[in-house]
C-alpha cells in the first residue's frame with residue numbers, strides 16, 4: 001500500500017511539473033469550454049420556445065382542458081409556448097421545414113389532437129404529439145417537461161393526489177443552458193484524451209527511459225505500479241471535472257451538478273481511459289509510435305461519441321460505430337447524471353464504463369512488461 | 374556464510390535464434406568486486422539482468438544470495454536484498470534527486486536514510502534540482518545512491534562509468550571501492566580495461582556470450598599476458614643495433630627500444646652487451662596489461678566506445 005502511495009505521489013508530481021501536460025490536460029479543455037460557452041452559452045436563458053398547435057376546439061374555440069395544459073406548460077418557466085399558437089389548419093411538416101435554421105435546428109412543436117379535452121375528462125387515453133429535431137440538444141429536456149406536465153394533469157384528474165403544482169425542481173425540468181451540455185461532453189472527451197494520448201506517451205516514455213525497468217528491480221509489483229498510475233489519472237480527472245464545472249458555473253451560471261453519481265462515473269471513466277493508455281503503452285514499444293496510435297484512436301473517438309453534437313444526427317453507420325466507442329457511454333452517462341438527472345440511464349452507462357474499465361486495466365496489466373523476454 | 378553470493382552454472386540465454394549467453398559458469402564470492410569485462414553485445418547486460426530477476430533464462434541454473442532466480446519466491450527475496458544500477462540509468466525526469474531517492478526508498482521495508490545518502494554522495498547542493506537538469510555524472514551518482522537505498526548485500530553496476538569524463542570516472546571508482554569497504558559484494562560490468570584492472574578483485578572476460586578467461590588481474594596476466602618488456606627510453610639506433618645482434622624480437626618505437634623477454638637471463642645478456650659498448654641507458658620494466666591479455670584471448674581490442682576492433 002505504501003508503495004502504491006509513493007508511486008502515486010511521484011507520478012502525479014512528475015506530471016504536474018510538465019508544462020505541456022498541464023496545457024493539454026487543463027488549459028486546452030478550459031479554452032474549449034470558453035469558446036463553446038461564448039458561442040452557444042446563454043442563448044436559452046429565457047426558457048425554451050415551444051410551438052403548440054391546438055386542434056382541440058369546440059365550436060371554434062379551444063377547450064378548457066387544452067388551455068389548462070398549455071397554461072401549465074408556460075407556468076414551468078422552462079418552456080415558453082410561442083404566442084400566438086399555431087392554427088389548427090397549419091401543416092406542421094411544412095411549418096417545421098420553413099422554420100429550420102442551421103444553428104437552431106428545427107423548431108419544437110407540440111400538437112394537441114382534437115378530442116383531447118373530451119377524452120381526458122372521460123378518463124380515456126389520449127396522445128399528444130411532440131416533434132423535436134435530433135440535432136436539438138434541448139429537445140429531450142422540453143419533452144421531459146411536457147410529459148411531467150401531462151402526468152400532473154392525469155393525477156389531478158384521477159384525484160390520486162391533490163393539485164400538483166408543477167415545480168421546476170423536478171430534475172429534468174431545471175432550466176438548462178446550452179453550455180450545460182458541453183461541460184459533461186468536454187470533460188469526458190478530455191479525460192479520454194488525457195488517458196489515451198497523455199498516459200500512453202508518459203507510460204511508454206517511462207518504459208523507453210528505463211524507469212519502469214529500474215522500478216521492476218525493486219520489490220514493487222506490477223499491479224502496484226499500474227494502480228499507482230491509474231490512481232494518479234483518476235485524481236487528475238476529478239480535478240479537471242472540478243475546474244470545468246467551476247468555470248462553467250462562474251462564467252456562464254451553468255446548472256450542472258457534481259453529485260455522487262457523477263463522481264463515481266468520473267472515477268470509473270478515469271480508470272477506463274488510463275487502462276486504455278496503459279494497454280497502448282504496453283503494446284507499442286516506441287514512444288513516438290505509441291503517442292501516434294493514441295492520437296489516431298482519440299481524435300475519431302472524440303468526434304464520433306457525441307461530445308460536440310448528438311450521436312443521433314450522424315449517419316446510421318456512424319451511429320452504430322459510436323455505439324462501440326467507450327467514450328459514447330461515458331459522456332452519455334455524465335450527461336445523464338450531471339444535467340438530465342436521469343439516474344437510471346446514468347447507471348446503465350456507468351455499468352458499461354466500469355465493465356470496460358475492468359477489461360482495459362486487466363489488459364493493460366497483461367501487456368505491461370515487468371519481466372523482459 | 375562460506376556460500377557463493379552468485380552461482381551460475383551452464384547459463385544459456387537465447388533471443389530467438391541469437392545465443393546471447395552461451396553456456397557460462399562462474400561464481401562470485403561475498404565481499405569481492407567482480408567484473409564482467411567485454412565489448413558491446415558480449416552478453417553482459419543480459420547476464421546481469423538474469424541475475425537481477427528481470428529476464429528469464431533459457432537454461433542453466435542461477436542462484437543469487439542463495440535463492441533461485443527462476444523461482445517466484447526467490448525472486449521476491451532477491452529483489453529485497455540487491456541494489457541495481459542499470460545501464461543508462463534514468464529516474465523520473467521532473468522529480469528532484471531527493472524526490473527520486475525517496476521514491477526508491479519507499480519501495481523497501483527498511484530503507485537507508487535518504488538524507489544520509491545525499492550527504493555521502495555529495496548531492497546536498499543538487500538535491501533540489503530536477504533530475505533532467507543534472508549532468509551525466511550527477512545522474513549516475515543519483516543512480517548509485519538509488520542502488521544503495523535498501524542497504525543491499527549485493528550491488529549490480531552495469532557500466533557505471535560509461536560516458537563519464539575521466540575525473541568523474543575516478544571519483545566513481547572511489548565510491549565503488551567504498552562499497553567493498555562496507556562489506557558489500559559488487560558485480561560490475563565494463564568495457565574499460567583500466568576500470569576492471571583498477572577495481573576488480575576478479576575479472577571474467579566475456580566475448581560473444583562466452584567466458585574467455587576468469588581470475589584475479591594478476592592471475593590473468595601471469596597466465597595469458599606472456600612476455601614482459603624492457604623499455605630502453607630514448608635508446609636510439611646504437612642501442613637498437615647492439616641488441617639486434619643478440620635478440621631477434623627487439624623493436625624500436627619512437628626512439629624507445631623495446632625488448633620483450635621471458636627469463637631474467639635475457640636481461641643480463643642485454644645489459645652486459647650495452648655496458649661493453651659504453652652505452653648509457655635509462656630503462657623501465659613493463660608488465661603486460663589486462664588489455665594485452667584481452668587482445669590475446671579475444672583477438673581484438675575494445676575501443677573507448679566499447680566496440681570490438
Ligand SMILES: Nc1ncnc2c1ncn2[C@@H]1O[C@H](COP(=O)(O)OP(=O)(O)OP(=O)(O)O)[C@@H](O)[C@H]1O
Pocket residue numbers: 388391393411412413414415416417418419420460564679
Ligand atoms: N531484448 C533483446 N532481444 C533480442 N536480442 C537482444 C535483446 N537484448 C540484447 N540482445 C542481443 O543480445 C546480445 C547481447 O546483448 P547485451 O545487451 O547483453 O550485451 P552487452 O554486453 O550488455 O553490450 P553493451 O555493451 O552494448 O551493453 C547482443 O547481440 C544484443 O543485440
Ligand SMILES: [Mg+2]
Pocket residue numbers: 417418419460531
Ligand atoms: Mg549492456
